[in-house]
Amino acid sequence: MTRLIVDPLTRVEGHGRIELLLKDGRLDDVKVRLLDAPRLFEALVVGRRYDEVPDLVCRICAICSAVHKLTSLQALENAMAITVPPLAATIRELLLLGGHIQSHALHLFCLILPDLRGTPDIVELLRHNDPLAKAGLDLKAFGNRIQKVAGGRLIHPVNPVFGGVAYRPGKSDIETLAVDLLRWQRDWPDLADGFLQFGNYPDACPAIGNAIAAGSGGAFTLTGDRLWLEKDGAVPVADYARLLGERARLDSHAMDAAGDSGPFLTGALARARLVAGRGLPVDLPLAGLGIHGNNIAQVREVDWALQRVGHLLEILLDDDYTAPLQTAPAQIGGGIGTAVTEAPRGLLVHHYVVDEWGTVVSADVVTPTSINQRVMATQIMADLADEQNHAHLMAGAERIVRAYDPCISCAVHLVPVAASYGSSMAKP
Secondary structure (H helix, E strand, C coil), X not given: CEEEEECCCCCCECCEEEEEEEXXXXXXXXXXXXXXXXXXXXXXHCCCEHHHHHHHHHHHCCCCHHHHHHHHHHHHHHHCCCCCCHHHHHHHHHHHHHHHHHHHHHHHHHHHHXXXXXXXXXXXXXXXXXXXXHHHHHHHHHHHHHHHHHHCCCCCCCCEECCEECCCCCHHHHHHHHHHHHHHHHHHHHHHHCCCCHHHCCCCCCCCCEEEEEEECCECCCECCEXXXXXXXXXXXXXXXXXXXXXXXXXXXXXXXXXXXXXXXCCHHHHHHHHHHCCCCCCCCCCCCHHHHHHHHHHHHHHHHHHHHHHHHHHHHHCCCCCCCECCCCCCCCEEEEEEEEECCEXXXXXXXXXXXXXXXXXXXXXXXXXXXXHHHHHHHHHHCCCCCHHHHHHHHHHHHHHCCCEHHHHCCCEECCCCCCCCEECC
């Protein structure tokens, strides 16, 4: 028996490792371990007032802070039957899309582009003045600017508040974004072409997993009141826990989505497959790319996001500055609230139980990378079953995991239970 270890995983967000077990020279078992230190956010928010929670949970990850805060707010607002005003919803969506653009730009240009160029990192590309690498960093900066305008600051936004938003972005800031957006809408097709050359990607088996994503009927959105599954149709959001069946693993610091409908696949590729399956317009040729099609799906989503941002900016420029920004609760009361959002990396769930005094008594956060954890190892086995060269095995396995765009920091929330070595690891 031979064990190959990829440690640490490079060009991913967070700390993890891959273990490849070979028997008689052939791949026999794979483990993908997510090893960031447990973050314990679900336990930290128990006992806190409902309006403190969004500012705490957005600290789960700096890259994903906006989507965590927005999903947390929506879940708590759902618990108290609060509907935010339309203008506030527009500003929040602008913030969400800014995060989507900057995160996809980070993954595509900083983490994937070096694979396409055959270099170890983007630093090497910048040293040689690679125009695509430079343009990618500029696009990431544009997404960051959108987040700053809509959210008040780049990381851990302050503008989204319970019931809506605290203020309107300045008109001059919106006008500047609108002008710059036109340039990105014009230039993106040429930039995208660098990722659309299928010869850049290794041969792969079809992407494994029951695709799952949040959404609503009739249009592609990043939010919604249903969970859409490739094999199971639409499921109410409230059924997420039963559907996903999260349980602890002894070999990872992240929960494992072990529901009977799995293994699940979430992320841009899953969204693309579901859009096609629902009969919505989609232009996404993915045949033969396997999980590497997730990169192509992200490219297409950037185009969609740039168009959608333009629509939102038009709404904000037409605002007469009299529309309300917040909805206040008639009184603070208890409730159970769940919200789902499509983060750049896939399905994000926030769930809270609030008592009659407005105190959180239970919290649950499910993140995309924990959902994908199981299928990552399965995909490595499928794609590399016939590979016997050790160096190619290790490089191929790392590239497969990288294609999922994992955010390991978001995934690790469990608490160790110190009863015995064989005891489970449980969420608080």
